[in-house]
Amino acid sequence: MTVNDDSFTNWKNREEIAESMIPIIGKLHRERDVTVLLHSRSLVNKSVVSILKTHRFARQITGVELSVTETLPYLRALTTLDLGPSQIDIGMLAATHRGDDRGLTVEAFTAEAVAGATGADKIESRSGRDVVLYGFGRIGRLVARLLIEKAGSGNGLRLRAVVVRRGGAQDIVKRASLLRRDSIHGQFQGTITVDEASSTIFANGNAIKVIYANDPSEVDYTAYGIKDAVLIDNTGIWRDREGLSQHLRPGIDKVVLTAPGKGDVPNIVHGVNHDMIKPDEQILSCASCTTNAIVPPLKAMADEYGVLRGHVETVHSFTNDQNLLDNYHKADRRGRSAPLNMVITETGAASAVAKALPDLDAPITGSSIRVPVPDVSIAILSLRLGRETTREEVLGYLRNVSLTSALKRQIDFTTAPDAVSSDFMGSRHASIVDAGATKVDGDNAILYLWYDNEFGYSCQVVRVVQHVTGVEYPTYPAPAV
Template sequence: MTNTWLQTLSQAESMIPLLGQLGREKSVKVQLAGKTLMADSVTGLMTVFDQHPELDLVQVHQLLEQILASNAEQSIVELEALITESDVAAVLSNQANDGTETPVVLYGFGRIGRLLVRRMCTLGHTTPGMALAAIVVRKACDNDLSKRASLLKYDTVHGVYDGLVKVDEVNQSLIINGSVVKIIYASDPAEVNYQSYGIDHALLVDNTGRWRDRDGLNVHLNRPGIDRVVLTAPGKEMKNIVFGVNDNDITEDDRIVSAASCTTNAITPILSVLEDRFGIESGHVETVHAYTNDQNLIDNIHKGDRRGRAAGMNMVMTETGAAKAVSKAIPSLEGKLSGSAIRVPVINVSIAVLSLNLKSAASVDAINQLLKNASISPELTGQIGYSDCADAVSSDFIGSQQAGILDSLSTKVRGNQAILYVWYDNEYGYSCQVVRLMEKLAQTTAVALTQLEDKAA
């Protein structure tokens, strides 16, 4: 259907209250080709609709009304599935939910922890099946609660948080967009009984990176009130999950899973598409990475020799396990990739250079078109982005929600040899991937609990 700009604007504006009501009252997230339709921005809706000129926006509005009138709750609804269905009511009946929410506990409140909160509590966005219940931290200072609130609200990289953050000193809580989030002070996970805070069957996300093996993370799992644990770092003796690639490998028996690393999430979806189409014989991954909090600002002692040198003044050679970790999501690439990293003086956004020997010959156009198609597919639109901007630089990708974005103008191919450049917001893009994984785990936990209750009855 052809729309003028003002017509499209008017239709997008009319959808805002419907999307807001769906998120606020029913915790239903509506997606189009994998992109979430947000209730906080007409411009955001216009951007999504601009990529799908074939859409009949009158029909989309009607579908939103039908979703609102249905029993769909605590779920993700894909518009494409409804547009092609003759019996919309039947599809929506399968989205019915008893309203069960999985409480989420964040263990640690650093760079990733705060961005997870921003993503989960964004105005106009909903995270179906889960709700942030508590954050566990070590008390750092007398005005710790106010300082935590300030760090959440104001961020040098990601700007001022567009939400309401209040401090409740009496109840030791933060109130984020009206939701009460308990702040639990503890120096060790073994100290916390979550049930004593009214938290049960919770999903705990460890953002500290302090424990990376099953024995260490089992301390969380053995605490009253915790059902599942997600590690926001590469993990040992557990499944390393890159959402969009191998998240279907998760079973109910997986009580502890890793969300892998930011670099692994950035490159694995693209490597998966290339492996399926061309096959990968071997390759090397070089990541030019923004400096992180584990480096020294000025030269000093550090357990990693080069990371002890001043991060803001040097390019620092270091190691990365991201290339080897790819095979945990794509087993066919076991032993085929090597990797290394250079930390550079930028505060956020990194780029991975993929130097690949393909099994069959390719071309720049073939690879770019393949990945462009993947970037707009419902399966990988959240994982793969596509840039054809001639003057793109790293800061342009701050706040990107995709795991990795192909710089298509930099793609180089000679026969079976290909070099690809993949930008990624190593903070927010990764956090979006973690939240996608959390949503899936929360929904499966809710289903499992419902089944247990049915058996008990």
Template sequence: MTSTWLQALSQAESMIPLLGKLGREKAIKVELAGNTLMADSVTGLMAAFDKHPELDLVQVYQLLEQLLAGDVSHTAVELESLIAEADMDSVLAAQTTDGSETPVVLYGFGRIGRLLARRMCMLGHTTPGMKLAAIVVRKACDNDLTKRASLLKYDSVHGAYDGLVKVDEENQALIINGSPVKVIYASDPAEVDYQAHGINNALLVDNTGRWRDHDGLSVHLNRPGIERVVLTAPGKEMKNVVFGVNDGDITNEDKIVSAASCTTNAITPILSVLEEKYGIESGHVETVHAYTNDQNLIDNIHKGDRRGRAAGMNMVMTETGAAKAVSKAIPSLEGKLSGSAIRVPVINVSIAVLSLNLKSATSVDDINALLKAASDSAELTGQIGYSDGADAVSSDFIGSSQAGIVDSLSTKVRGNQAILYVWYDNEYGYSCQVVRLMEKLAQAKLVNAELLESAAA
């Protein structure tokens, strides 16, 4: 090792306690070019700093010390802004948080619900402005709490959770990394009084997919203690939000919003970059998707005929609304994209094939360079990933936090016709997008709809 490397390593190690205290004591998330600086890994910090050799790590350490000594809490801060501005107080004064903490209720605790809990309660990570308060499920068995804890702790796809999960039977709660999370048993959302559990002004995330329209989800909103609802599926009669693309459209009046689908989140940021640069005349989205829990493991009756066939043995043609849903985030693409899907026998990670007719000719190098730059930008680094791995396969992307990852070596261009391949962890990558949206709803002082209308006029 060079002395320079050892010096950088020492400086990174010294930041771990500061980042830990900022997260634990002040709920401050520190970001560098859109990436969160985690308090649980020196290797992770070194990887982040390696992309930014221009950083003075001594200065970074001093800034973290100042943050810890200051009065700001429950927010996310950008390291670049702190470095660029001589006056840290002016940067922190511009933060939209009011310092309060929003309780979060997860309604449903399946694949997405458990991954949201993992992400929110991850060691070395903070979700500023919010805290997991409760989980609502139907009681499945006599030792339900123990089963829920085990499913959270151990996962066949994502491995064992790097955290402490305990069961508190007396208080009907899970203790996740020392924080109690109430488990509420209910078969109908209309049964639950959240205020009776000490929960007020909460953000409820519906992971069940049972209700997808405004009226159905309003049952949650009308319960005591709930202030806003997020749906983790495409929704009707509400805004479908892809964080990083159209989250700026959310207003105080939007009490129910959808986080769209995993596929919509994977492709929309990339399509937004291409639409802005080249313009898109038309296109088709073919999703090769991992099988999901709504399919049958062996042949049986199913409301979707083909989904009734054995998921682990067949490629199953099905439908997707992801292409159509893109226009809800990018209105200029209304009616320009078609879509279809094939479910395949892998348990996680999917790939979307974008076949596009652009308004101007381009090249493989130009498109890849454009998307590589987008993946490195603070605005879209969480949404767009970039792979140039010659031997990349689907399992390499398990645990990816980006919404979608461009497989640059597979990009095809002929004149104005482009074909792009986008990998995505349809479970964890999507869950990270949902958490980003939740953070915004918990932190931001959202503008009024009238202000948006005035700006558009």
């Protein structure tokens, strides 16, 4: 047998193993509300090839490729346990077990590592929490996809309705089509049908009522059977407490804004300050995509090295706020053609840092350049540190943060030498550290942070909603603080 034959046989064997993992992962998710992760990446509803690629990606973080033959025993061990709702990272189980010198079996080690999700300690499944989307643009439709994907056992978040202004003939059909097909993010994973008579979109069995209204005061959500819902405002029309309070109508309990909040509206970056949300807070903001991209790595660097000052320059994909061709715009430069120009503009991300990191006593400035790509941006974060360090130390530290820390869902890490923006479309992290571009000279560090300003940000929004509704289940093994 040739080397090529050996390689192909090995691949087919791994395909077979990955195929056997799919029903186990699906059953845990549907019946026990358990999400199986691999180094913080969900394996739920993934194909054979996706599972294998996710395992292979581990080499970018740990330096060693992770095989399905290593993780399958841990997955099987989970099926023998009385698990409650949780997120369980089989990549971390394998990695921590490998470093454990007690000689425990896979079954014994797994039972110990996830003990908080079993027996008397486990969380009981909760009834689903209603969610309403106010606005159905780029972020609204991506959040809808994520909510439908995460419906799982039905005990989590339930997308019940979308509120929009009527757009004319076949409005609901056209909106369903935009949910079904996306030029950047591809096809919806599942089936979508429309019942025009009842103004309902059915997506993977989820009935989503389309409510037509010109402003919040026109809607009584209880008339649609909606109660204690979280409303996600994707319009950005109202950004202060007074304006957003208009959404607190019958049936709505909390309002989450997908834009930077003004005044005393808390700006939340999940992973950094979501634990500071007061239980009785009804109105909050998820800040901006750029704020979510820079604040987690900024916190990580401040915790380890101290930060005396910083500047962030975002090279940002163009957005719907800009014009396709030169035309009037209230901003100075955004009226110029977005697909034909680099456009210098402002960013509120730097000033928003103070809200998310109030203990960071360092001036942070920022500016932005919009460029002719439709999605994925990069933030160049230049920092003056509190002590001198080396490039190797910083990269080693950030690699570990992306793998084992409480920020591992926010910060990703890549060593790919040929990485470009399109490689990060669909990333679920708030930002990805580009190791090859990182520069360190004494107490000066420059981090290059890629981020999918649409999908990665939408993932952060959903995480905040999961947290405030109590369906953000604990992760095992517990990440390092």
